[in-house]
Amino acid sequence: METKGMSRRRFLQTMASGAAAAVAVSVSPWAAVAAQDMTYNEAPMLADLVASGDLPKVTDRIPVNPRVVTPLDEVGQYGGTLRRAFKGISDRWGPTKLNEEMAIEWLIPDTETVDLVANYISGWTQNDDATEFTFTLRDGIKWSDGHPFTTDDVKFWYDEYYMGELQAQEVTLTLGAPMVIEIVDNLTWKSTFPKPNPLLPLAIAKLTLGIQAGPTMAAPKHYLSQYIPHLTTDQSLIDDAMKKTGVETWQLLHGDGSIIPEGPILAWYKNPERPVINAWHPVNDPSEDPWLATRNPYYHAVDPEGNQLPYIDGWTHAWFDDNNVFDLWVAQGLIDAQIRHTNTANFTFYKENEEAGDYTVKLWRNASTNAFFPNISHKDPVLRALFDDARFREALSVAINRQEVNDLIYNGLYNPRQASPITGSPNFDPEFAAKWAEFDTARANQLLDEIGLTARGADGFRLRPDGSPLVITILFQSGFASIADEVTLVEKYWEDIGLNINQELVERSLYQERVDAGDVDIGVWTADRNIIVMADPSRYTGQQSDGPWAPLYGAWWSKQPRASEEPPADHPIREIWRLWEAAQSEPDEAKRNELFTQMLNVHKEHPYMIGTVGESPQIFIVKNNVGNIQANHVWDDTLRSPGGIAPVTWYFKS
Amino acid sequence: MLQFIIRRLLTAIVTIWVISIMSFIIIQLPPGDFLTSYVANLAQMGTTVTSDQVEIMRETYGLDQPFYVQYLKWMSGVIRGDFGRSLEWQQPVADLIWDRMGYSVLVGLSSILFVWSIAIPIGVFSATHKYSFMDYVSTFLGFLGLAIPDFLLALVLMWIAFSSFGQDVGGLFSPEFQDAPWSIDKFLNLISHLWIPMIVVGTAGTAGLIRTMRANMLDEVNQPYVETARAKGLSERRLIWKYPVRVALNPFVSTVGYALPSLIGGVIIVSVVLNLPTIGPLLLRSLLTQDMFLAGAIVLLLSSLTIIGTLLSDILLAILDPRIRLE
Numbered sequence: 001m002e003t004k005g006m007s008r009r010r011f012l013q014t015m016a017s018g019a020a021a022a023v024a025v026s027v028s029p030w031a032a033v034a035a036q037d038m039t040y041n042e043a044p045m046l047a048d049l050v051a052s053g054d055l056p057k058v059t060d061r062i063p064v065n066p067r068v069v070t071p072l073d074e075v076g077q078y079g080g081t082l083r084r085a086f087k088g089i090s091d092r093w094g095p096t097k098l099n100e101e102m103a104i105e106w107l108i109p110d111t112e113t114v115d116l117v118a119n120y121i122s123g124w125t126q127n128d129d130a131t132e133f134t135f136t137l138r139d140g141i142k143w144s145d146g147h148p149f150t151t152d153d154v155k156f157w158y159d160e161y162y163m164g165e166l167q168a169q170e171v172t173l174t175l176g177a178p179m180v181i182e183i184v185d186n187l188t189w190k191s192t193f194p195k196p197n198p199l200l201p202l203a204i205a206k207l208t209l210g211i212q213a214g215p216t217m218a219a220p221k222h223y224l225s226q227y228i229p230h231l232t233t234d235q236s237l238i239d240d241a242m243k244k245t246g247v248e249t250w251q252l253l254h255g256d257g258s259i260i261p262e263g264p265i266l267a268w269y270k271n272p273e274r275p276v277i278n279a280w281h282p283v284n285d286p287s288e289d290p291w292l293a294t295r296n297p298y299y300h301a302v303d304p305e306g307n308q309l310p311y312i313d314g315w316t317h318a319w320f321d322d323n324n325v326f327d328l329w330v331a332q333g334l335i336d337a338q339i340r341h342t343n344t345a346n347f348t349f350y351k352e353n354e355e356a357g358d359y360t361v362k363l364w365r366n367a368s369t370n371a372f373f374p375n376i377s378h379k380d381p382v383l384r385a386l387f388d389d390a391r392f393r394e395a396l397s398v399a400i401n402r403q404e405v406n407d408l409i410y411n412g413l414y415n416p417r418q419a420s421p422i423t424g425s426p427n428f429d430p431e432f433a434a435k436w437a438e439f440d441t442a443r444a445n446q447l448l449d450e451i452g453l454t455a456r457g458a459d460g461f462r463l464r465p466d467g468s469p470l471v472i473t474i475l476f477q478s479g480f481a482s483i484a485d486e487v488t489l490v491e492k493y494w495e496d497i498g499l500n501i502n503q504e505l506v507e508r509s510l511y512q513e514r515v516d517a518g519d520v521d522i523g524v525w526t527a528d529r530n531i532i533v534m535a536d537p538s539r540y541t542g543q544q545s546d547g548p549w550a551p552l553y554g555a556w557w558s559k560q561p562r563a564s565e566e567p568p569a570d571h572p573i574r575e576i577w578r579l580w581e582a583a584q585s586e587p588d589e590a591k592r593n594e595l596f597t598q599m600l601n602v603h604k605e606h607p608y609m610i611g612t613v614g615e616s617p618q619i620f621i622v623k624n625n626v627g628n629i630q631a632n633h634v635w636d637d638t639l640r641s642p643g644g645i646a647p648v649t650w651y652f653k654s
Numbered sequence: 655m656l657q658f659i660i661r662r663l664l665t666a667i668v669t670i671w672v673i674s675i676m677s678f679i680i681i682q683l684p685p686g687d688f689l690t691s692y693v694a695n696l697a698q699m700g701t702t703v704t705s706d707q708v709e710i711m712r713e714t715y716g717l718d719q720p721f722y723v724q725y726l727k728w729m730s731g732v733i734r735g736d737f738g739r740s741l742e743w744q745q746p747v748a749d750l751i752w753d754r755m756g757y758s759v760l761v762g763l764s765s766i767l768f769v770w771s772i773a774i775p776i777g778v779f780s781a782t783h784k785y786s787f788m789d790y791v792s793t794f795l796g797f798l799g800l801a802i803p804d805f806l807l808a809l810v811l812m813w814i815a816f817s818s819f820g821q822d823v824g825g826l827f828s829p830e831f832q833d834a835p836w837s838i839d840k841f842l843n844l845i846s847h848l849w850i851p852m853i854v855v856g857t858a859g860t861a862g863l864i865r866t867m868r869a870n871m872l873d874e875v876n877q878p879y880v881e882t883a884r885a886k887g888l889s890e891r892r893l894i895w896k897y898p899v900r901v902a903l904n905p906f907v908s909t910v911g912y913a914l915p916s917l918i919g920g921v922i923i924v925s926v927v928l929n930l931p932t933i934g935p936l937l938l939r940s941l942l943t944q945d946m947f948l949a950g951a952i953v954l955l956l957s958s959l960t961i962i963g964t965l966l967s968d969i970l971l972a973i974l975d976p977r978i979r980l981e
Contacts, residue, residue, distance in 0.1 A: 083829070088939065089742060089743050090742055090939070090943065245739075245744070245745065245746065246736070246738075246739040246745065246746035247739065247744075251714075252714070256710075256711050256714045256715065262744060263744065264744050264745065267744075270744060270745075284833075285745075287743060287745065287749070287750055288833075289825075289832060289931055290829065290832055290833070292833070316829070318825075318829065318832075319929075319931075320824060320929050321925075321926040321927075321929055321935040321938075321939075322824075322926045322927045322928075322929060324809060324812070324927065325812075325823065325824035325927070325928075325929040328812060328813075328816050328823050328824065329822075329823075329824070331816070332816065332820075332822060332823075334822065334829070509684075509686070509690070509691050509942065512690070512691070513686055513690065516690075561693070561708040561709070
C-alpha cells in the first residue's frame with residue numbers, strides 16, 4: 001500500500017510565483033513534531049475553570065497527538081471576541097466557514113501554497129488504485145462536551161445519516177456507488193469504493209462529503225442517538241424536541257431527507273447544545289442578534305509552543321440587512337476581520353476610514369473572471385446553431401475591448417483575460433487566459449461574414465440566416481459590482497459589429513428561474529472556482545446553470561431538477577464529460593492531471609464562456625490589532641475561505 | 655353601541671379570513687417555490703442537488719400538494735394558535751416574530767406620537783395664520799418631508815450620526831446592550847437610537863397630516879359656531895382648541911386604523927436600511943425566499959392589525975363625534 005499524505009501533502013503552489021505551478025507532493029514531518037514531550041498551555045478563561053474543578057486538565061482534554069497548527073506570523077495571545085456581521089440564517093456561510101472541521105482540510109500557511117492537511121484525523125493512507133482509504137482518528141480527541149470521539153461516531157454517521165433512513169449524502173459524489181465503511185478499531189476505519197476515487201481527499205477538504213453541519217464523516221452518537229427512535233430509551237425527549245421546534249416528524253429534527261441536513265437538532269449552528277469539535281461553538285440561536293459563540297475547551301489543535309487553540313475566546317455576528325450599514329460598521333471599527341460582504345466599489349470609502357476605524361484594507365483576489373455565457377442549448381434552433389458555432393463565439397469575444405472595460409469600469413483593478421483558471425492555479429495556462437482576448441473588430445466582422453450573417457436589415461443590423469431580424473438579449477442580475485455598466489459597454493461593442501443586442505436586468509431569483517429553464521440567450525455571471533479546478537469543475541461541465549453556456553445539457557448530464565435535454569451524440573460537451581469522468585477515477589496522478597488538462601483544452605480550443613476581466617480584488621477588512629492574517633491570497637468557495645487560513649490562529653494583540 | 659361593535663367584529667373575522675386566502679395566493683404567485691431559491695443558493699455554494707432529492711424535500715414539506723391543501727393545513731394550525739414553521743429558519747414562526755413585533759410596535763407608536771405632536775400644532779397654526787410667512791415655511795418643510803424618499807433620509811441621517819457624532823449606527827441598541835437585560839442604561843441607549851427611525855418614518859406622514867389638519871381647520875374656522883363663540887367673548891386660544899380643532903380631528907381618528915399597519919409594514923425599506931430588528935426586514939426576506947408560512951403569518955398579522963385598528967377608530971370616532979352614533 002502506498003503511503004500517501006500521511007500528514008501534510010503539499011498540494012500545489014499558488015500565487016506569487018505566478019508561473020504555472022506543478023503539483024508538488026512533499027511529506028513534511030509535522031506528525032512527529034506533535035510529540036509527547038510537549039507541555040500544553042490553555043486560555044486563562046479555561047485555566048480558571050480547571051482551577052475551580054469544573055474542567056479537566058488541558059492534557060486530559062486534547063488528543064495525545066494534537067494537530068499542530070503553525071501561525072502565519074507569530075505565536076499569539078489568548079483572549080478577545082471577534083466581531084463580525086452576517087445577514088441571518090440564509091447567510092450562515094460566513095460564520096460556519098470559520099468553524100468547519102473536515103477530516104482533511106486545506107491549509108494555506110503562506111501566500112504561495114495550498115496544502116492538504118489531516119485535521120481531526122492523525123493521517124490517512126490509500127491503496128494504489130484509490131479504492132480503499134484508511135483514516136485514523138487522533139487518539140484521545142473529544143467532543144465539546146468532553147465525550148470521547150471514536151469510530152463509534154463514524155459508524156453512527158455512516159449507518160444513520162449516510163446509508164440509513166436519514167440519508168442525506170450526496171452519493172453522486174462517490175461516483176454513483178455508495179462508500180462502504182469498515183471499522184478497524186476505535187480509532188481506525190476504512191472507506192472503500194467499487195471504483196477508484198482518487199479525488200476523495202479533495203472532496204473532503206471541499207466539504208462535499210459528510211454532514212455539512214460538521215464534522216465530515218462523523219456525528220456525536222451519544223447526543224444525536226437520543227433523537228432517533230430505534231436508538232433512544234427515552235421517547236419523551238424526541239416528543240419534546242419536536243414540540244419545541246415545531247416539526248412534524250422525528251426525521252425532520254435531523255434533516256429534511258436530502259441535500260444538506262440542517263435539522264434543528266442536527267445542525268450545530270441551530271442547536272447550541274449539540275456537541276461539536278469546532279474551535280468555537282454557538283451559545284445562542286442564530287435568529288438572536290447578535291449571534292454568539294465561545295471556545296470549545298476540548299479543541300484538538302495546538303500551536304508549536306503547545307498552546308491550545310484557538311487564541312480568540314469567541315465570536316459575535318451582528319445582524320444587518322442593508323450593506324450600507326455594514327460599511328458604516330467597518331468604518332467605525334466595529335468589524336474585526338471579515339471578507340464576506342465587503343464591496344470593491346467602496347474601496348475608497350474603506351481606505352478613507354482606515355485610520356479612524358483602526359483597520360487595514362487587505363486586497364485578496366477572487367478566483368473568477370466576469371463572463372458572458374452564450375446558450376449553446378438554446379431552444380431556438382437558429383440561435384442554438386449560432387452560439388454553438390466557434391466562429392460566432394470568437395467574433396463575440398474579440399469584439400470586446402477588455403482593456404477599456406477594465407479602465408473605464410474597474411479603475412484598472414481587474415485583469416483583462418479569458419474565462420480560465422486564474423494565475424497561480426495548477427491549471428493556469430497563459431494561452432488559455434489570452435485565447436480570443438485580443439480586441440479586433442475587423443476580425444469579428446470578418447468571422448460574422450464568414451458564417452453567412454451578411455444580409456442587413458433597414459436598421460443596419462445583421463439578419464438571421466432565415467432573413468428575420470437577429471436580436472440577442474443579454475440577461476443579467478445586479479448582484480455583481482458595476483456589472484450593469486459592463487453589460488452596457490459590451491452591448492455597444494457587439495452593436496459595433498452589427499449585432500442587435502438588448503439587455504435585460506432582472507431580480508436574482510428570476511434570473512435563476514430563467515437560466516434553470518434554459519430560457520436565456522446570453523447570461524452574465526462570474527466564471528468562478530478557478531483556482532483548484534479539479535476540486536469543482538462544475539463551471540466547465542456546464543452543471544452550474546447560473547453561468548448558462550449549456551443549461552439544458554448540463555442538467556441532463558448531472559440529472560438536476562430542472563429543464564434538460566440530451567446533447568447530440570457528437571457534441572464536444574460529451575468529450576468534456578467523458579474526460580472529466582475518466583479523470584475523476586484515474587488513480588495515477590500524472591495521468592489524471594493529463595486527462596483533466598485535456599478536458600480544459602476542449603474549452604481552450606473554442607471557449608464557451610466568454611470572459612472579460614477577472615482576478616478581481618476582494619477586500620479583507622482586518623483590524624490593526626488582529627494578527628496572523630494573510631496580506632493577500634485567493635478567495636474562493638472551493639478553498640472554504642477564510643477557513644483555510646486557520647482562523648484558530650488569529651489573535652488580538654494587546 | 656354594543657350591537658355596533660359585535661357586528662363590526664363579525665365582519666372583521668370574515669375579512670381576515672378572506673385576506674388570509676388572498677395573501678396565501680399572492681405569496682405563491684411568483685414562479686417556483688421555497689425550494690427553488692434554496693437549491694439555487696446551495697448551487698452557488700458549490701452543492702449540486704439532484705431531482706430526486708428535491709422531490710423528496712418537496713414531499714417532506716408538503717410543497718407537492720395542491721394549494722388548497724397547503725392552505726387548509728396551515729389555517730387549521732393558525733386557528734389553534736400555531737402559525738406553522740418557517741422553511742428557511744426551520745423554526746416555529748411564532749418564535750421568530752414576536753420579539754420583532756414588539757420593536758415594530760415601539761417604533762410605530764413613537765413615530766405616531768412624533769407625527770402628531772408636530773403635525774397637529776403646525777396644521778392648526780397654518781390654518782389660523784393662513785398665507786402668512788410661517789404658513790409658507792411650514793408648508794414648504796412639510797412638502798420637503800413628503801418628497802424626500804424616506805430610505806434616502808435614513809441614509810443621510812445615518813451618515814450624519816456616524817460622521818458628526820461618531821454614534822454607532824443601525825439597529826436599536828449599541829452592541830454592548832444588545833443582549834443585556836433591561837436596565838435604565840439600556841433604555842437610554844434605546845432612546846439614543848430611536849430618534850433616527852422616529853424622524854425618518856415620521857417625516858413623510860407629518861407632511862400629509864399637516865395638510866389635512868390645515869384643510870380641515872380652514873373648513874371649520876369660518877363656521878357660524880366659531881363666530882358665535884367668538885362673539886360670546888371666548889379667548890381665541892380656548893376657542894380654537896376647544897371647538898374647531900376637535901371637529902377637525904375626525905379624519906385623524908378615522909385613519910388611525912391604517913397608521914398602525916402602515917408604520918409596521920409600510921416602512922420595510924427604511925427598516926432594512928436602518929437595520930431595525932423589526933418585522934419589516936423579516937417580511938421582505940421571507941417574500942424573497944418564498945418562505946410562505948412565515949410571510950403568510952406576517953401578512954395575516956398586519957391585516958389583523960389593520961382591521962383591529964379600523965375597529966378601534968370607529969369606536970373612537972363614535973365617542974368623539976356624537977353625530978356618528980345615530981347611524
